[in-house]
């Protein structure tokens with residue numbers, strides 16, 4: 007049974023680790039916001055020129071690249087692929103909305 011000072015030390019350690027997790031979560035949100043700013047530009051460009059919202063060949067290249075990066079970083083490549091697909095699905099919805107607003 008750990009004594010009280012052991013538990014206090016563990017709680018301090020937990021608090022400190024959670025501060026780092028919070029910083030990383032903030033960075034992820036900021037990076038996603040920047041990514042969506044760029045994909046909005048892509049959506050506008052595609053809508054303006056009548057290009058299709060989705061580009062499966064580009065997606066295949068991105069998935070291959072991210073799976074490789076995930077492996078190098080000891081992150082589950084299947085998770086990296088799911089995460090990218092989740093983001094791309096949202097981007098494609100945005101592209102479709104922009105194309106719809108442009109009357110195409």
Ligand SMILES: O=C(O)C(=O)C[C@]1(C(=O)O)C=C[C@@H](O)C=C1
Pocket residue numbers: 045048049059060061062064065068093094097098101
């Ligand atoms: O690069 C594009 O053509 C995009 O529209 C961006 C993006 C992405 O989010 O990375 C989204 C949809 C496409 O299917 C491929 C890639």
